[in-house]
Amino acid sequence: MSSTDPTFLGVVTAVSGASITVRLSESLASGMAIIGGHTYRVGQVGSFVRIPLGYQDLFGVVAEVGATAAPENVRENAPSAARWMRVELAGEAIGSNFERGLSQHPNVDDNVHIVTESDLKRIYGGVDNTQVAVGTLSSAENIVVRLSLNALVTRHSAVLGSTGSGKSTTVASMLRSIVGSGEAAASSASRILLLDIHGEYASALGDLAKVFSATPQPGENPLHVPYWALExxxxxxxxxxxxxxxxxxxxxxxxxxxxxxxxxxxxxxxxxxxxxxxxxxxxxxxxxxxxxxxxxxxxxxxxxxxxxxxxxxxxxxxxxxxxxxxxxxxxxxxxxxxxxxxxxxxxxxxxxxxxxxxxxDFILHPGPWEPDLAGVSEQDLDTLLAGWLGHDKPITILDLSGVPSVVLVRLIGCILRIVYEALFWSREKTEGGVLRPLLVVMEEAHRYVSPEGGNVAADIVKRIAKEGRKYGVGAMVVSQRPSEVDETILSQCGTLVALRLTNPTDRGRVKGALPDNLSGLMDLLPVLRTGEAIIAGEAARLPVRTRIFLPPEEHLPKSADPDVASAWKTRRVAEGYDRVVASWRAQSTIAVARNLEIERHLVSDLAEEQSNNDT
Structure with a gap:
């Protein structure tokens, strides 16, 4: 291919496994290229390149640019040493059929090209029922990034990011994409169980979910977990x-x-x-x-x-x-x-x-599941499971924000054990995990699956991570401290959605969970924007930097930071701290200090019309 081709970047100078070294063309006078009316950044870390090999194209991710990417014997010459790239190969395409992995490697002096919009559509353009759209490419916002639903659920996933990086919004957006919207959501047979530690998701997913809470608000169901189901x-x-x-x-x-x-x-x-x-x-x-x-x-x-x-x-x-x-x-x-x-x-x-x-009370006096002195309960575990997993909504939210910390980990372990054991032993039934898979989303996972945890919750999560794939139980681990999540669990997550991470220990754990040839991409983690993520693994066609779809404002989780500047500039309206103490004592945000007796009268349209006629 002629170097006059506007997509031409350079040539391959060295191949080592899946990593190749590219010498940039002298014709590249700047870091910008205009192709087909679109502007492309040349050699940007995290961008893609294409290497034509006959009927086949190889695709890779730029991991390093500049003097450090140059061979040892070239680095002494500063002007030329800056015109080098290190690329990690990730997949190949024949025609419009893209696959991860490599069947062959490039040779020295093979041409390397910019990946254009048409190339990206070859990679991400396929739309079918096995893929879910989660966002757009950061470098080309008109290209939608889609993930394989099968790999995302059965091979497990992890959503990792520091506080304020958009982690809760990303989870809510991904779940909405999985379930669908409108009529698709209403008729969806999806089955998702979300363990909500901070009570953030009822407002974000309430229209798609049935909510159970230890301290139920209006419209929510009381959460009961029978103590006799614990080990x-x-x-x-x-x-x-x-x-x-x-x-x-x-x-x-x-x-x-x-x-x-x-x-x-x-x-x-x-x-x-x-x-x-x-x-x-x-x-x-x-x-x-x-x-x-x-x-x-x-x-x-x-x-x-x-x-x-x-x-x-x-x-x-x-x-x-x-x-x-x-x-x-x-x-x-x-x-x-x-x-x-x-x-x-x-x-x-x-x-x-x-x-x-x-x-x-939610565990020791579990409502209709509390046995009498003879051990007879009004309802059995079948109605409990039907309430959690058998309703007509695709998502079940278990709001654990009102659960005392002394029992939280045991409660989570009990919930997961009930669900997993039921789906494991019923795997040949129509409501079992094989014929109707379940995705378990575990918020704040580091609180109960730490390496030194040794509790029933960590044990059952490890079991799900190791063998849940075979029985239709998938896990989505969500955490702001990857370094505090058990390494065994994180290593079983086939797809990583990494948002901004500033702590070097956390970044090191995420790098360790990725293949070695992709670790360079994780150097971008500290500079990602809010709501931006690097997605890599089995569900993603290529490791990609993505802007996650932002849900509508009315469907955002309750995880936003308070607006300090606005709140402190607003004139204070004293309402009495008796209301504060009432909510504290009642362990409820809607408790009141005094019950107001208001006499209400029914107003009908007929009475209003009569009043207008009289006047």
């Missing part, structure tokens, strides 16, 4: 604190006994007594557990054989009233203490305290 170890750590082996056995034996009694009284589909374990999700009463154990711990006995209970008042399990026994006495007269007691009074007092604490 016994996690549940006991929360309700009873630290337990030694003997104390743990006392609790687990009693839980097993109560679950067996429930199963014997009313069989459950798919479960027999021989396969029952202490971790099997069978309803049982925590109140009855507490009452039986506290009765055993505090009992005193009389009689020659010391086997006659010295009971004064029986107490009541339902009201958490302990039984009263005659206090034990010294000497041979009795009453005598229970020598078989396990020494778990402190743990039982904590259990009673948890049951009485209204902050934990």
């Amino acid at each position: 016994a170890g996690e549940l006991l750590e929360f309700i009873a604190g630290g337990l030694n082996d003997n104390q743990l056995i006392a609790f687990t034996d009693k839980i097993q006994e109560l679950k067996l009694q429930r199963l014997t009284a009313a069989p459950l589909a798919g479960l027999d007594t021989q396969s029952l374990t202490v971790d099997t999700p069978v309803p049982f009463s925590l109140k009855q557990l507490w009452y039986d154990l506290i009765d055993f711990e505090t009992a005193t006995f009389t009689g020659p054989q010391r086997d006659q209970p010295a009971l004064q008042e029986p107490g009541d399990a339902d009201t958490l009233t302990p039984p009263r026994y005659v206090p034990h006495a010294m000497g041979a007269a009795g009453p005598f203490i229970n020598q078989a007691a396990k020494g778990i009074r402190r743990q039982l007092n904590l259990l009673r305290s948890r049951l009485l604490d209204r902050r934990f």
